[in-house]
Amino acid sequence: MNTIDKLAILADAAKYDASCASSGGKQRDSLGTGGVGSTGGMGICHSYTPDGRCVSLLKILLTNFCVYDCAYCVNRRSSNVPRARFSTDEVVRLTLDFYKRNYIEGLFLSSGIIRNADYTMEQLVEVARSLREDHAFGGYIHLKTIPEASPELLAAAGRHADRLSINVELPTENGLASLAPEKTTSSIRGAMGQLRWRIDESKEERAKTVQAPVFAPAGQSTQMIVGADGADDRSILDTSANLYGNYRLRRVYYSAFSPIPDASVALPLKAPPLVREHRLYQADWLMRFYGFEVDEIAPRAANAGMLDLDVDPKLAWALRNPERFPVDVNRAPKEMLLRVPGFGTKTVKRLLSSRRFARIRLDDLARLGVSLRKVLPFVQTLDHHPQGALDDPQRLRARLAPVPVQAGLF
Incomplete structure (x- = not known):
C-alpha cells in the first residue's frame, strides 16, 4: 500500500x-x-x-x-x-x-x-x-x-x-x-x-x-x-x-x-x-x-442530572434561581456579575474597569456588545430597573430560548 x-x-x-x-x-x-x-x-x-x-x-x-x-x-x-x-x-x-x-x-x-x-x-x-x-x-x-x-x-x-x-x-x-x-x-x-x-x-x-x-x-x-x-x-x-x-x-x-x-x-x-x-x-x-x-x-x-438542551447552562441556572436577580451592575462583585446570562469574562472585566469612573447605564452595556435582549431581565443599571421580569421564570425561558430551525425555510 x-x-x-x-x-x-x-x-x-x-x-x-x-x-x-x-x-x-x-x-x-x-x-x-x-x-x-x-x-x-x-x-x-x-x-x-x-x-x-x-x-x-x-x-x-x-x-x-x-x-x-x-x-x-x-x-x-x-x-x-x-x-x-x-x-x-x-x-x-x-x-x-x-x-x-x-x-x-x-x-x-x-x-x-x-x-x-x-x-x-x-x-x-x-x-x-x-x-x-x-x-x-x-x-x-x-x-x-x-x-x-x-x-x-x-x-x-x-x-x-x-x-x-x-x-x-x-x-x-x-x-x-x-x-x-x-x-x-x-x-x-x-x-x-x-x-x-x-x-x-x-x-x-x-x-x-x-x-x-x-x-x-x-x-x-x-x-x-x-x-x-x-x-x-x-x-x-x-x-x-x-x-x-x-x-x-x-x-x-x-x-x-x-x-x-x-x-x-x-x-x-x-x-x-x-x-x-x-x-x-x-x-x-x-x-x-x-x-x-x-x-x-x-x-x-x-x-x-441532564443538562437542559433548549437553553444554555448559565441561563438555566439563572431561571432556577430568580431570587438572585436582578444584579446591580454598579455594585455587584465580580463573582455575581459572571453569573449574569449574556455576560462573558471580558465583558465583566470591562464593566469592573468602567464603573470605577462612571455609573453604568444601558447605553454602556450596548457599547460593550452585550445582548440586551438576554441581559435586561437579570440586571439593574442606573436607568433600568426590571419590574417582575423573573416573576414567571417559565414564561421568560420560553421567550429567551432560541427558536428551533424548521425544515424547508432555506
Missing part, C-alpha cells in the same frame, strides 16, 4: 479523536537554527487557540490495527475496516513535506495498540524524537499517550511533545468495564498522575533556571465519549471536575458517540443529539472560568 492510500485510511480513522487543539504550546521558532517549523504563523486552519490564532495540524494514526476490542471504537480488533500502518519515517516525512507546503503547523499523532503498549509508545516517541532532533522541527507536536506504557516512555514523550493526552474514554468506571474491559480506570489515572508530577517538576525547575528542560509545556488533555453508555451529564461533569482538580488537565474534550458499523448490541442504536455535546462544553467553561460547581450546573432534582 502506498503512502497516499495509507494517509486516506489513517487520517479518516483519526477523526473520532477530538482532543487535538494546539493551545498552550511553547513559543518556538526554528529561524536561524537550520531547522523547519514554528508554533506560530498561519496555514490551512482547522483549529483556534484561545488567543484567536488559526492553526492546522496533520491529524493521523500511526496505525488503525489494534489488539483491543473496545465496543465503541471503529478500529477495535473485531471491526471489519480497511487497515493500514505507517512506518515512523513515513510520518516524519509527511509532517515535514506538509509543513514545507504550508498545509500544516504541527502534528497530532495517535495510534491503535500494536503488539503491546510499550512497542506502540516507542514508535510514537520515535516520530517526535526524529522530528525534534534529526530535523530540528520547531512546530507543534501533540502525542496521544498509552496508559499502560512504561514510565520511561511517558517521560520520553513529554521531552519531545508540546502536549500529551490520555483518553479516559468513558465517564464512569462501570461504563469502561462494560464497553472496554481490557482497559482500566486505575491505569489511566495512574498515567495521568505520572504526567502531572513530571509537568509540575519541570515547572519548578524552570522557575529556578531557564536552562532546565521542559516537559509537555502545553500540559495534558483527555477525551470522553458522550452517549455510548448510560452516564448522565452530571456524572460526566463530576468526572471532569475530578480530572481538573486532581490532574490539572488543560482541557477535557467531549465527543458525541457516533454509531459504527457492526456495532455491539451493548451500544445505543442512535447518536445522542449534538447539542448535548455543545451544552457539556458550555458547562465545562462555566466550571473552569465562571466559578460554577457541578451541583449548580446539573442538579439531580432538575432533569434527572
